[in-house]
Amino acid sequence: MASKVVDLRSDTVTKPSEAMRAAMAAADVDDDVVGVDPTAHRFQSEMAALMGKEAALFVPSGTMGNLISVLVHCDVRGSEAILGDNSHIHVYENGGIATIGGVHPKTVPNNPDGTMDVDRIVAAIRHPDLHYPTTRLICLENTHGNCGGKCLSVEYIDKVGEIAKAHGLKLHIDGARIFNASVALGVPVDRLVKAADSVSVCLSKGLGAPVGSVIVGSKDFIDKARILRKTLGGGMRQVGVLCAAAHVAVRDTLGKLADDHRKAKALAEGLKKIKHITVDPASVETNMVFFDIIDPRISPDNLCQVLEQHNVLAMPASSTSIRFVIHYQISDSDVQYALTCVEKAFEELL
Numbered sequence: 410m411a412s413k414v415v416d417l418r419s420d421t422v423t424k425p426s427e428a429m430r431a432a433m434a435a436a437d438v439d440d441d442v443v444g445v446d447p448t449a450h451r452f453q454s455e456m457a458a459l460m461g462k463e464a465a466l467f468v469p470s471g472t473m474g475n476l477i478s479v480l481v482h483c484d485v486r487g488s489e490a491i492l493g494d495n496s497h498i499h500v501y502e503n504g505g506i507a508t509i510g511g512v513h514p515k516t517v518p519n520n521p522d523g524t525m526d527v528d529r530i531v532a533a534i535r536h537p538d539l540h541y542p543t544t545r546l547i548c549l550e551n552t553h554g555n556c557g558g559k560c561l562s563v564e565y566i567d568k569v570g571e572i573a574k575a576h577g578l579k580l581h582i583d584g585a586r587i588f589n590a591s592v593a594l595g596v597p598v599d600r601l602v603k604a605a606d607s608v609s610v611c612l613s614k615g616l617g618a619p620v621g622s623v624i625v626g627s628k629d630f631i632d633k634a635r636i637l638r639k640t641l642g643g644g645m646r647q648v649g650v651l652c653a654a655a656h657v658a659v660r661d662t663l664g665k666l667a668d669d670h671r672k673a674k675a676l677a678e679g680l681k682k683i684k685h686i687t688v689d690p691a692s693v694e695t696n697m698v699f700f701d702i703i704d705p706r707i708s709p710d711n712l713c714q715v716l717e718q719h720n721v722l723a724m725p726a727s728s729t730s731i732r733f734v735i736h737y738q739i740s741d742s743d744v745q746y747a748l749t750c751v752e753k754a755f756e757e758l759l
């Protein structure tokens with residue numbers, strides 16, 4: 410049994426590095442609600458430049474980053490946002506855009522590659538009618554979490570951006586893993602999000618920061634976002650402590666994402682050799698591996714429970730599938746150990 414836990418539940422599970430902890434301890438801070446925390450200010454400027462946008466705002470979570478972005482774009486009651494039926498905003502954020510923001514979600518089916526058919530996006534846009542909400546926003550997700558970490562191409566994003574502009578709409582990208590997409594596609598991140606009016610970027614996923622996300626957009630957008638963040642209770646005081654760690658995460662971990670993708674591919678190739686599993690290694694584009702259990706006698710919960718006894722942590726993705734997520738604190742030997750444990754688990758269960 411491994412002495413340490415091999416945690417494949419998500420790329421949100423990393424522990425801050427020593428460099429992050431040192432930066433947190435040494436951070437130059439101030440009250441960011443009353444004035445501007447100098448470390449937060451520097452980090453926000455750094456992220457705006459990296460993403461090719463005018464301004465940026467540090468927020469406590471990706472969920473709040475998406476909520477604030479949607480609410481800034483949909484600031485009139487009776488607004489409607491077009492988004493994927495399998496998107497994180499629609500599936501995993503407690504319906505916050507509706508329950509808190511009064512924004513009506515108009516879902517369009519997500520394709521297996523994470524896109525929504527552009528003709529179905531156009532068909533979802535409301536024409537003026539006193540029976541209808543008013544469409545104000547289109548949301549994309551890149552990479553797409555529920556579609557296996559698939560990347561949306563820059564051509565697709567530009568096309569949706571053209572549609573948004575042609576109809577007087579805004580475009581938001583849930584870019585929780587936008588850097589994974591940028592690295593996998595070989596497209597600079599500022600080019601990848603050029604067509605977007607706003608992007609929410611998770612620092613606490615593959616980049617390995619302990620907390621937080623950053624939203625980027627125009628100065629006017631970020632000024633409005635700052636007010637909404639305060640409204641939602643997200644105004645933070647000496648937040649430079651968190652921004653210092655996030656700065657180190659971008660500096661130190663961005664360059665490791667390609668290796669995460671390599672390990673994910675290796676994991677999928679290894680799973681393919683296990684007879685009780687179906688998995689398509691060719692479908693692995695970034696750091697996520699989804700596989701199906703063939704034998705109906707074994708549920709994903711059963712398998713996860715036995716894996717946990719071997720110190721391998723994973724999460725069910727559906728009634729028949731499991732999700733493994735690679736992050737920079739998973740080594741090649743951890744991948745091999747996890748594969749061994751999956752085989753042992755089936756032996757123990759069958």
Ligand SMILES: Cc1ncc(COP(=O)(O)O)c(CN[C@H](C(=O)O)[C@H](C)O)c1O
Nearest residue numbers: 419421470471472473497501554583585
């Ligand atoms: C695409 C996307 N957008 C937003 C979020 C929300 O980020 P947080 O609110 O957890 O910081 C997540 C988190 N994703 C988490 C994970 O993958 O383990 C869970 C599912 O919430 C996400 O995957």
